[in-house]
Amino acid sequence: MTKFGQENSTTEFKRQLSDALEKEVVAFLNSAKGGDLYIGVDDDGEVLGVSDVDAQMLAISDRIRNNILPSCLGLYDVYAQEHEGKTVIHVVVTRGTEKPYYLKRYGQSPAGCFTRVGSGVQPMTTGMIDQLYAGRVRHSLRNIPAPTTLKLTFQQLKIYYQEKGFEINDTFLHNLDLYVPDSERLNYASYLLADTNSISIKVAKYAGTDKCDLIENQEYGYCSLLKATHRVLDKLEIENRTLTRITGAAEREQRRLFNARALREALINAIIHNDYTAEVPPLVEIYADRISITSYGGLLSGLSLEECLSGRSMPRNRELMRIFRDMELVEHLGSGMRRILNAYDSSIVHISEHFFELRFPMSSEALALIPEVxxxxxxxxxxxxxxxxxxxxxxxxxxxxxxxxxxxxxxxxxxxxxxxxxxxxxxxxxxxxxxxxxxxxxxxxxxxxxxxxxxxxxxxxxxxxxxxxxxx
CATH class of the missing domain: 1.10.10.10 (Winged helix-like DNA-binding domain superfamily/Winged helix DNA-binding domain)
Structure with a gap:
């Protein structure tokens, strides 16, 4: 048996791209956990591979984007992976937050709504559809109007997209889902990404291991959330010092105080998954023995701690997730937590009803390297x-x-x-x-x-x- 194992409630194999793609994705979006769709693998888990990978990946993304409602941009990921010398297309789908999702051509009906039952897909009944619709999250960034009557501008956002090779046209903001549905009014996600807003990421630095002696208090924001993110990443890079010891024969031993990639992933996760509707921004705290990164909102309803630690993702703000992926700040859905826990154990994770905090201890190996002159x-x-x-x-x-x-x-x-x-x-x-x-x-x-x-x-x-x- 290959590493893909067997089909189950969160795993589906397809020998090739077929007309059932959208149905499978809708079922995962409407499920409790989301799932993984592998194209180029038969029902027994044997890897067959696919050809013309780039064209197929583009077709998959286009079909999901254009044929499923509500918009699920930021809730899925498509990438190629190698196995046994063959290429498989992996479609990662997270559980949606605006259920029920449905096929655009059939509407919100039993013919268009599907869910995952065991290792199969079944149409949803009218009662199931009504129940999901009644529980739909209506306070998503997409549905909340921007909290200002001033005209918002997006020069910073456009520059970032142009630098990544994207074409900017008149539908730029619409394509990014920055308008309230069925409206010409900009939404809260657009407000976070505008050139000017009232949101800032706070960075506090203390002399000791508690909050008694504050020596630095800075705010990075009041600008596009992308620009603020880069500024805080730069700050963390400065704080994450490299300590060196000369070991002889002109050789040097160097270690950083923290794992740089884990810090980066933690900050980006905090920014993407923060609950901005409560107007509480992410917080970075630098102590003498650790760095703490906290987001507001706790675990999203329906996502367990075990699932979170295993890398199962359920974006709170799919509009931000999509844009951060476009900017290559996020690689794959769920990859951030896996990278963090590859460098640190789960004891760094502290979750309460309203807050999700990661506490990174200083590296004892780095601290053993006293600066040399x-x-x-x-x-x-x-x-x-x-x-x-x-x-x-x-x-x-x-x-x-x-x-x-x-x-x-x-x-x-x-x-x-x-x-x-x-x-x-x-x-x-x-x-x-x-x-x-x-x-x-x-x-x-x-x-x-x-x-x-x-x-x-x-x-x-x-x-x-x-x-x-x-x-x-």
Whole structure:
């Protein structure tokens, strides 16, 4: 048996693209969990493969987009995958939030509405259709008018699309589902993507491991959500420092404080799945030992924690999902959580009724790499040897804050050398130490002390590594 296993309530195999495509997709959209449709696999799971893959993928996307209502853009994904030397087309369909979905030509009737029963597809009864329609989510971004009477502009959004090679025409906003259905009024999704709005992503930075000492509070927004996303990604890239240790023979060992791809996926997931109808934006919090990324809304109704952790996706805001995929910020439905949990275990996930939070701990391996400062010539003097100058400084600061003169004296130096200045500056830049008088960096009373990250780093590097360097 191949890795595709057997057909079941969430898996369907097709030998080739057929007229039943839309029916299968509608059934998954109307189901409890969505599902996966593989084209190029027979009913027993044997891989047959398909030819002219690009043309078939384009045809599948066009048929789903044009033949199914309500619009399901952002709720499905189509891509090719290789197996046993053959190419299979994988259509991922998430459970829809505006049920019932139906075939456009037959309307919202038993002839057009289908659902998944076991490994098969069955027409829905009139009672089932009425029940789903009564429970339809009406507060989606698509159905809510933009909360402003001012004219919205979309130059930033158009630039992003042009840079990706898309053609901009008069139907651009309509094609992105940025109007309220059956209306010429722009919707809430358009408001989030407009050049100017009132939405911002908050980034707070604290000196310690709690919220007592706020040292930075920034807001990235009041512009297109795409632009705000890129700005916060840039901020996370700056905060995710790379620590280096010279291991000898001009070789360096480098590690970042956090897994960069996991951070990126977490932020994008938070932005896409945030419940903006409550006017609560995503939040990023940077602590001395972790980064927390939180979105409002908790788990979407109908999606269990187990399903979420396994990568089963159900976009809260399908309009945003579609646009972020166009911008290649999202690869496949459900791929983000899988990538996050490939780098971290599920203990980082914290879910309450209204919030979905991911807490990323600093890498202990990275913290063990104390920043190194190159030393050379006569200036190094007593600073050379098995133990680096950086480690010596950190060791001295374990017990008390010291000035540069005090550090110089305890290091056995006659004066404050250039190497000592460079080492202190490197440790400051890496946030391993901090000034006792941060507002007066040139004060003669200035001293330096370990930060929380510095203490974690010296602990992670090990006592033996620090103490037995030769000079203490």
């Amino acid at each position: 190159a030393e050379s010539g006569a200036e190094s003097g007593a600073e050379s040897g098995a133990e680096s100058l950086s480690k010596k400084i950190l060791h001295l600061l374990r017990d008390a804050a010291l000035s540069k003169s005090e550090l110089s004296s305890q290091l056995g130096l006659k004066s404050v050398t250039g190497a000592l200045n460079r080492a202190v500056n490197a440790l400051l830049e890496a946030h391993w130490i901090e000034r006792t008088l941060p507002d007066k960096p040139q004060s003669r009373l200035q001293k330096y002390r370990l930060t929380h990250a510095g203490r974690l780093g010296t602990d992670a590097s090990g006592k033996q590594d620090v103490v037995d360097g030769g000079d203490f």
